[in-house]
Amino acid sequence: MHAYRAWDPARAEEIMGPLLALEGPLLPILHALQGEFGHVPEAAVPMVAARLNLTRAEVHGVVSFYHDFRAAPAGRHVLRVCQAEACQSMGATRQFADLLAQLGLDAGGTTPDGRLTVEPIYCLGLCATAPAALLDGEPHGRLDAGRLSELAAAA
Amino acid sequence: MKVFVPRDAAAIAVGAERVAQALSRVAAEKGIDLTLVRTSSRGLFWLEPLVEVETPQGRIGYGPATVADAEGILDGGAAAIALGLVEEIPFLKRQNRLTFARAGITDPLSLADYRAHGGYKGLERALSLGGAGTVDEVKRSGLRGRGGAGFPTGIKWDTVARAASPRKYIVCNADEGDSGTFADRMVMEGDPFLLIEGMTIAGAATGATKGFVYIRSEYPHGIAAMEQAIATARQERLLGADILGSGVSFDLEVRVGAGAYVCGEETALLESIEGKRGQVRAKPPIPALRGLFGQPTMINNTLSFAAIPFILAEGAQAYADFGMGRSRGTMPVQIAGNVKHGGLFETGFGITLGELVEDIGGGTATGRPLRAVQAGGPLGAYFPPSLFGTPYDYEAFTAAGGLVGHGGLVLFDDTVDMARMARFAMEFCALESCGKCTPCRIGSTRGTEVIDRIIADRDRAANITVLRDLCETLKFGSLCALGGFTPYPVMSALTYFPEDFGATPLPLAAE
CATH class of the missing domain: 3.40.50.11540 (NADH-ubiquinone oxidoreductase 51kDa subunit)
Structure with a gap:
């Protein structure tokens, strides 16, 4: 679980500073901003563009291309449930659908209290201990419907 | 007493961290002088968490271990999960580990x-x-x-x-x-x-x-x-x-x-x-x-x-010296999905697909009949049991209409719906397409829709023809393997499992 900071342009500049010297700094910068603020705020785009001598369109294009970058912060906990083939072979599609129905969420949705975001992910490399999920970055394998619900409830 | 517990993410996913803590706790309670080493994984994932204890004869394994087994492992009990000498476990003994020579043995960060x-x-x-x-x-x-x-x-x-x-x-x-x-x-x-x-x-x-x-x-x-x-x-x-x-x-x-x-x-x-x-x-x-x-x-x-x-x-x-034909050396084959003995099997090229999934993998985890094996990831073909004689080799897999890819094998039992798997392949391509070339960007979405119509039995025969055409376009008109290879799972599903696409069996076509 992460406590994210509210958007703070001065802090964003501080984060960007040491990364500007990297070769190809844009992705590391976006990851760092998201790590601090929980998402890549719209307001960050012109700022990053100015520092990297890119257009806003270029930066926006990159932010929107990658699945990882969020336009708004996720819930306090994030449960990423693998939906790739190996997990499908062990019933992951059904488990995921049932979990979403239980929580009354669509894939990628967040509970109304902001506690939990549930989203699909495509492969965690835990394919021989399928079905698998990542809860706040920690791996869980050999899930069944019960254990998946427990994870969602325990978060 | 020296005990080894993997720190691999797949071992952690099934409780290795808790087992390691339990071992430390029990050792402290009993006054056992325990050296706990966190290693990599042997890659015998159905046995994870696999705890190993050093003995003069070699390392003795216990797995899959739970927190409740900690005491037994340290006492030399835990007979129910005792595996004997780890090096003698057939799944490991039959391998030729060149790249993975240290897997499960060393502390990765040392x-x-x-x-x-x-x-x-x-x-x-x-x-x-x-x-x-x-x-x-x-x-x-x-x-x-x-x-x-x-x-x-x-x-x-x-x-x-x-x-x-x-x-x-x-x-x-x-x-x-x-x-x-x-x-x-x-x-x-x-x-x-x-x-x-x-x-x-x-x-x-x-x-x-x-x-x-x-x-x-x-x-x-x-x-x-x-x-x-x-x-x-x-x-x-x-x-x-x-x-x-x-x-x-x-x-x-x-x-x-x-x-x-x-x-x-x-x-x-x-x-x-x-x-x-x-x-x-x-x-x-x-x-x-x-x-x-x-x-x-x-x-x-x-x-x-x-x-x-x-x-x-x-x-x-x-x-x-390992391998066959133009496929030299070893391949770390990864046996996964609905499999009894899933894990990493590094071997010289030339072993057959059937040996890998049935003999070494032990068939499905559910115990139901093995119906299909997807080889080579989301862009790889689904092999039916009739092709299990195919040798694991770049050229032989290509000749069979598939690909070795990155060495993954995903097993499916007889509950799998191959039309759904074909649809997923198109859907995944649509989700992940970079959008640069048209066949992949548009074709994948159209492909999902066409398979939906086939599943719903709307103009089935005509739509199957459209799907075949579309796959040809994707295969020959895409810039990279994402669009170019998505036809592999789709066409292999359609070719080898026609019954899942409708009542009328289709003639086998060479893909």
């Missing part, structure tokens, strides 16, 4: 452990051979790109070595996105110095001074292990200036992906490191001549780099 088990002998020999000698060794090993394309690695190295440029790059493709594969993850988490050594040899051989390891964000444990190992290697002067007093300079940087499957395609990966959308580049120019930031770049898969230290340390012939 450079001393790595060196004690043969580490850095390859780099030492490479430095004594010099650039041309090293490239020649890689050529003679017969190693082919383990990422999926199977291009001869030595030729790629030669091209980069001969390219005249003051700045060259080594890039490791660790964007292991294929479902059913985890060997790259095991290398990075379990033997990170092996990858560092392989890339350093590549740098020394080609005159490149900078390397990037591009790791997918879905692998947080792999990222952490690589970063820590790189810092250690730098501290010990195995990275940086004048490595081992040779005058060779080489340094490494980890780059983290951002959830785009297409970035596993080499040119999209390069774009991503450059800070752009992960869009595929048209080739030529090939990356070996104009790659990262326009400079000559050797981009190889994690497993290709990981094979290099053995080839240099033991000689090209020792590697080439």
Whole structure:
């Protein structure tokens, strides 16, 4: 679980500073901003563009291309449930659908209290201990419907 | 008492952390002098958490262990999960572990452990051979790109070595996105110095001074292990200036992906490191001549780099002695999905698919009949049991209408609906398409719709014809393997499992 900071342009500049010297700094910068603020705020785009001598369109294009970058912060906990083939072979599609129905969420949705975001992910490399999920970055394998619900409830 | 517990993410996913804590707690309570070593995983994942206890005869295994077993393991009890000598477990004994020689044995982050088990002998020999000698060794090993394309690695190295440029790059493709594969993850988490050594040899051989390891964000444990190992290697002067007093300079940087499957395609990966959308580049120019930031770049898969230290340390012939035909050496095959004995099986090419999934994998986890095996990830073909005689070999798999890819095998039992799996392949392509070429961008979405109509039995015969046409367009009209290979799972499902697409069996067509 992460406590994210509210958007703070001065802090964003501080984060960007040491990364500007990297070769190809844009992705590391976006990851760092998201790590601090929980998402890549719209307001960050012109700022990053100015520092990297890119257009806003270029930066926006990159932010929107990658699945990882969020336009708004996720819930306090994030449960990423693998939906790739190996997990499908062990019933992951059904488990995921049932979990979403239980929580009354669509894939990628967040509970109304902001506690939990549930989203699909495509492969965690835990394919021989399928079905698998990542809860706040920690791996869980050999899930069944019960254990998946427990994870969602325990978060 | 010395006890080993893996720290691999798959072991942690099934409770290795809790078992390790329980062992420490029980040992403290009982006054046992316990040395707990956190190792990599053997890759026998159905036995994880696999706890090993050192004895004069060798390591004795217990698995799958739970917290409740901790006391029994330390007392020499726990008979129900006792496995005897780990090295004698058939799944392990039948393998030829060259790349994964240290898997489950060493502490991944201990450079001393790595060196004690043969580490850095390859780099030492490479430095004594010099650039041309090293490239020649890689050529003679017969190693082919383990990422999926199977291009001869030595030729790629030669091209980069001969390219005249003051700045060259080594890039490791660790964007292991294929479902059913985890060997790259095991290398990075379990033997990170092996990858560092392989890339350093590549740098020394080609005159490149900078390397990037591009790791997918879905692998947080792999990222952490690589970063820590790189810092250690730098501290010990195995990275940086004048490595081992040779005058060779080489340094490494980890780059983290951002959830785009297409970035596993080499040119999209390069774009991503450059800070752009992960869009595929048209080739030529090939990356070996104009790659990262326009400079000559050797981009190889994690497993290709990981094979290099053995080839240099033991000689090209020792590697080439394994395998068949033009597929030389070993392949770390990853047996996954609905499988009884899932894990990493490194073996010389030539073993049959049936031996891998039935004999070694033991069939399905559910105990139901094995109906299909997807080989080579989301872009790989579904093999029916009638093709289980196919030898595991690049050419034989291609001839059978499939691909070895990155070595993944995903098993499905008889509850699988192959029309749904075909639909998923199209849907995944639509989700992950970089959008650069039309067949992939539009064709994948249309493909999903067409399969929906087939499933709903609307103009079934006509729509099957449309689907076949569409697959031809994707196959021949796409820039990269994402659009180009999505037809493999779709067409193999349609060809070998026609009953799932409707009542009328279809004639078998050569794909």
